[in-house]
Amino acid sequence: MKLGRLNHVGVATPLITDSIAFYRDTMSATAIGEPFDLPAQGVKVCFVDTPNTQIELIEPLGEGSPIHGFLAKHPGGGQHHLCYEVEDILIAKTWFEGRGVRVLGEPRIGAHGTLVLFLHPKDTGGVLTELMEAPQH
Numbered sequence: 001m002k003l004g005r006l007n008h009v010g011v012a013t014p015l016i017t018d019s020i021a022f023y024r025d026t027m028s029a030t031a032i033g034e035p036f037d038l039p040a041q042g043v044k045v046c047f048v049d050t051p052n053t054q055i056e057l058i059e060p061l062g063e064g065s066p067i068h069g070f071l072a073k074h075p076g077g078g079q080h081h082l083c084y085e086v087e088d089i090l091i092a093k094t095w096f097e098g099r100g101v102r103v104l105g106e107p108r109i110g111a112h113g114t115l116v117l118f119l120h121p122k123d124t125g126g127v128l129t130e131l132m133e134a135p136q137h
């Protein structure tokens with residue numbers, strides 16, 4: 001298993017429109033995508049492009065959203081996860097499971113249209129870690 005590039009930093013927000021305005025007007029981000037719903041992941045998503053990575057703004061979508069608990073603890077939002085690219089998600093899953101790192105569920109299609117999975121923050125130094133298969137260019 002080889003750890004790839006940092007694909008994005010996930011930032012949870014209670015109101016994605018406010019966060020978009022902040023990144024546009026205060027952070028001076030010039031490449032901000034359109035927000036879209038990802039019901040399979042329980043979030044509304046908007047990507048903010050920076051020169052070397054992306055900020056992934058995520059707002060809860062639906063009652064079962066996985067970020068409700070995080071926002072209950074951090075009502076104003078905050079840094080939620082780091083996402084690294086890997087070549088093969090199933091090889092990565094086996095690698096981390098073999099080292100006692102809890103893998104949260106099975107791989108699912110993420111916001112970039114490739115398979116993603118999450119590692120439990122208590123097994124990764126307190127950082128919720130997402131792995132994603134790199135998009136084909």
Ligand SMILES: CC[C@@H](C(=O)O)C(=O)SCCNC(=O)CCNC(=O)[C@H](O)C(C)(C)COP(=O)(O)OP(=O)(O)OC[C@H]1O[C@@H](n2cnc3c(N)ncnc32)[C@H](O)[C@@H]1OP(=O)(O)O
Nearest residue numbers: 041045066069070080104110111112116118121126127128
């Ligand atoms: C946009 C789609 C996709 C993409 O393609 O990029 C995404 O990024 S979707 C992002 C949202 N999806 C997920 O986060 C899925 C995986 N997450 C989960 O399964 C859960 O959120 C969780 C990580 C298991 C946490 O569950 P929750 O019920 O909120 O809390 P717990 O009480 O079980 O938490 C246990 C423990 O972990 C701490 N915690 C929770 N979230 C985080 C976090 N983001 N970063 C660091 N630590 C976190 C929580 O505080 C608890 O610790 P203690 O308080 O010490 O007990």
Ligand SMILES: [Co+2]
Nearest residue numbers: 010056083130
């Ligand atoms: Co993500």
